[in-house]
Amino acid sequence: MGELFDFIVRSRNFILFVLLEVICFYFIINTSNYWSATYFNTSNRYAAQMLAWSNAVGEYTQLRQVNADLATENQRLNQELTRLKQAQPAAPAQYKADSLFANRFKYTVAKVVNNTTQFANNYITIDKGTDDGIQPGMGVISPTGIVGKVKICNRHFSVITSILHSEFLVSSKLIKANEIGTARWDGVDPNLVKLRDISRIKPVSKGDSVVTSEFNSTFPPGILVGRVRSVGVEPNQTFHDITLNLSTNFGNLAFVYVVQNLLRPEQEQLEKQLEAEK
Template identity: 80%
Template sequence: MGELVDFFVRSRNFILFVLLEVLCFYFIINTSNYWSATYFNTSNRYAAQILALSNAANEYARLRQVNADLALENQLLNTQLAKLLQSKPAAPAEYRADSAFADRFKFTVAKVVDNTTQFANNYITIDKGTDDGIRPGMGVISPTGVVGKVRVCNHHFSVVTSILHSEFLVSSKLPKANEIGSARWDGGDPHLIKLMDISRYKPVSKGDSVVTSEFNSTFPPGILVGRVRTIGVQPNQTFHDITLNLATNFSNLSFVYVVENRLQVEQEQLEKQIENEK
């Protein structure tokens, strides 16, 4: 306390000077319309700038929560879209799916905690496991396209076989040409993937979309795989040599959606039974 008193005593002249300056400034502002308006406009400008900076800082700090909220919203939209597509199949026109088939796909949002793209066989780790209803064999998609398939799970985490894996195949469809093929990564550029088994006599154009086909039990049909980048012809082959730009950018993958096909087990058991009878 004594040191504080000593400080005021030593600095009394400076403190008096500052108080007088403040008093003079106050009188100038209150006795002159020009200086009053100038002070008002200047103070408002700087206050607005400080407020804008504060809001920008708060918005940046909330980006994690904003991303999580958007992921949950996309999860709901994916569920509604899958239900709509399943309840209104393209053909035959008289077919109407029952409620079980229309509701067969369920989506669970998960956060990517690890992701590789530099190997021949790449994997992704997500923060959802068996406690969240995840199990091996479930498909995984991003907000923009196909990601992979769940390989192993524990209670709180799952490892996903990425589409950037030498043995991962995706049954794919060229809607424009109405042709079914298989998409497979060749181990090169993580932004590109090959589309195989498309007849050279089918029309294919640069920019055509390629989506998941109806002939798989892992992904809902119509999920974007990529878009045609280049078209060639394999020597002595009857198929196009097609390269796609992958729909999913694995370099900044943050949130994904695990797809549960509620009828997958039933479908695969029946197909296995038919195979055994052959």
């Protein structure tokens, strides 16, 4: 208290000056219509600017929750879209998938906590593990397309083998040509992959869409892999040399969806039984 009193005594002249300035300013504003209007217009402008800044900061701090909410909503929509596609596949009119087959894919939304793109073999870490039902072998997609496959898990985290991996292969289909091939990264550009095993007699054009095919148990069919960037012919081969623009941007990957095929163990068990009998 004594220090505060000493400060007031030492600064009494300055405090008196500020007080007189405030009183003068008050009288000027209240005795002149011009200065009164100028003051209120100026103060309102700065108040509005401060409010706009405050709202912008508030909206920015809420972006994380907004993104999480959008990811959850996309998860629900992906699951519903997959169910509808599987219930009414491109097949003869007399064919109808049963409800168990149509609902075999289950989606779990997860946040990316680590991601590499600069190596020959790249991996992604997410914040969901076995406690959330994640298991090795499950497919992983993004809101825009394919991402990879779960490699290992613990209770709270999982590591995904990215499509940007030298050994990652995915059965893919050219929609227009209705031709099945294999998408594989060549280890060069993280935005591009190669589509192999497409016969050179099949018509392929720049911009054609490539999606996951029906011939795998990891991904739902119809998930976008990429679009044709360039088409050539492999030397001394009967196949096209096709480069795709990846549909997923791995540089800003924030949320992914882990896909569980509920019927996969049953399918694989039957196929292994057939192999054992050969």
